[in-house]
Amino acid sequence: MTFHGTIVWRCDDGYEDARCGPIFNERVPDRHPDAILFAESIADVQAGVRLARERGLRVGVRSGGHSWGAWGLRDGALLVDLSRLTELSLAEDGETAIVGPGVRGGLQLAPFLRQRGRAFPGGHCPRVGVSGYILQGGQGWNGRKWGWACESVVAMDVVTADGELVHASENENSDLLWAARGAGPGYFAVVVRWYLRTYPAPRFPAQANYVFPMERLDEVLRWAHDALARAGPELEPVVAAAWGGALPWFGPGEAPDGHVLVMHATALVDSQEEAVAAFAPLARGAVLEHALHRESAVPTDMDEEYAVQAVMNPEGHRYAADCIWTNATAEELAPRLRPLFEGLPTEKAFAIWYGWNPPATRPDMAFSVEANVYVAAYVVWEDAADDERWASWLTGAMRGLEPVGAGAYTGDSDFARRPERFLSDAAFERLEEIRSARDPERLFVGYLAPPGGTPNVRSG
Ligand SMILES: Cc1cc2nc3c(=O)[nH]c(=O)nc-3n(C[C@H](O)[C@H](O)[C@H](O)COP(=O)(O)OP(=O)(O)OC[C@H]3O[C@@H](n4cnc5c(N)ncnc54)[C@H](O)[C@@H]3O)c2cc1C
Numbered sequence: 001m002t003f004h005g006t007i008v009w010r011c012d013d014g015y016e017d018a019r020c021g022p023i024f025n026e027r028v029p030d031r032h033p034d035a036i037l038f039a040e041s042i043a044d045v046q047a048g049v050r051l052a053r054e055r056g057l058r059v060g061v062r063s064g065g066h067s068w069g070a071w072g073l074r075d076g077a078l079l080v081d082l083s084r085l086t087e088l089s090l091a092e093d094g095e096t097a098i099v100g101p102g103v104r105g106g107l108q109l110a111p112f113l114r115q116r117g118r119a120f121p122g123g124h125c126p127r128v129g130v131s132g133y134i135l136q137g138g139q140g141w142n143g144r145k146w147g148w149a150c151e152s153v154v155a156m157d158v159v160t161a162d163g164e165l166v167h168a169s170e171n172e173n174s175d176l177l178w179a180a181r182g183a184g185p186g187y188f189a190v191v192v193r194w195y196l197r198t199y200p201a202p203r204f205p206a207q208a209n210y211v212f213p214m215e216r217l218d219e220v221l222r223w224a225h226d227a228l229a230r231a232g233p234e235l236e237p238v239v240a241a242a243w244g245g246a247l248p249w250f251g252p253g254e255a256p257d258g259h260v261l262v263m264h265a266t267a268l269v270d271s272q273e274e275a276v277a278a279f280a281p282l283a284r285g286a287v288l289e290h291a292l293h294r295e296s297a298v299p300t301d302m303d304e305e306y307a308v309q310a311v312m313n314p315e316g317h318r319y320a321a322d323c324i325w326t327n328a329t330a331e332e333l334a335p336r337l338r339p340l341f342e343g344l345p346t347e348k349a350f351a352i353w354y355g356w357n358p359p360a361t362r363p364d365m366a367f368s369v370e371a372n373v374y375v376a377a378y379v380v381w382e383d384a385a386d387d388e389r390w391a392s393w394l395t396g397a398m399r400g401l402e403p404v405g406a407g408a409y410t411g412d413s414d415f416a417r418r419p420e421r422f423l424s425d426a427a428f429e430r431l432e433e434i435r436s437a438r439d440p441e442r443l444f445v446g447y448l449a450p451p452g453g454t455p456n457v458r459s460g
Pocket of ligand 1: 024061062063064065066067068070071072073082101122123124125127128129130131132133135136137138139140184185186187189190191192313411412
């Protein structure tokens, strides 16, 4: 079998670099594919799928390498790495982006579109790959207005389990499109080209920032829940428990100690007036008198926003991430959030309350679990000796939220450690039916779950 790209077998020099190099999280799992194929063409992907079948290997897929758990790395598999497939163009309609699977959302797609006056609800961090991100839903910039990124997939080209290249849209192979909108790492084909709906680029991206001491958590949550209920879809409100010393608004020696509460809200609108209106729900609340810093309707730009995210998620570090959806009131949530927010065990660790308040209906798609508020936490450290300690701490802290939980988002989950419901039962069942029809021999590796368990249910 010949490839335009490179195939690296386990016995080859350079195998460890090929296995780990493209992975964002330094905490690379101890799983070893038999070979890693760096595809240079769609034909390579087809040949890789056929080679795996011939050799009795399963197929793992990697695009941007940003899944926290490096899901594509699997024993007994051929890992197809798509990072070299980075085509990028705008269709003749001037609105549909044609995007290779290896493209990075903030680093490549966003600036390409911005230069053409367009935008896509891409991930918040610049280097996240579009493919893994879209497949699991994709919670990105202006997501409350533009929806989950997967809702903006118009069509895809896909290599199926028998190595065929097919086109999928609402009218053709629509089961493959339905599943790609939410299956995440359980997808059972390789997406080799995306056709994405884009939107006019907002002309006045704006931000609001408020900082409070951690002891104001109860009041801050009441204020945030109240604002969320009144906010328009262009407001994206996030309360983070973040290290005070890392905040840009305080001079030397003035930064608050330890972790504090930061409301960072964005509104990607077209004018200052629209920004003022979008942030208005945040402008009232008794807690505001305790703010250590406050500013609203301040212009920002996407480069600045991406830069902040890159600082929060530094490269070369070890991570554990977990999340939970909740419909709890502020009063119900506060006592359960407190141990997570107050107990963050490292300086760089952070946790978020993300006001989501989804619309009552979405298109029919695999993605099917979300709630009023998204809580996620990210522990960040450097020493491998701390791996188990901080990963277990996070699992324990998230278990404390389970009584008010309503499922999880695949993007920040670790189902091998703490399985959660991320699809409705009906969607999970339909996904399994489509998988059985499209990949009856289970060539593709599928979800990571505890041994003998299913990922789409909470354990214990
Ligand atoms: C720093 C950081 C910030 C993040 N920010 C956000 C955010 O703002 N919003 C959000 O929603 N998520 C976010 N995430 C989560 C991220 O979107 C997911 O982890 C996503 O899976 C990453 O996609 P990837 O292609 O980079 O990852 P990969 O690890 O390459 O892929 C993940 C999995 O997706 C599947 N897959 C990937 N490409 C293909 C393909 N072409 N065909 C078939 N299957 C494929 C495979 O199963 C693969 O194992 C963030 C993650 C990190 C590390």
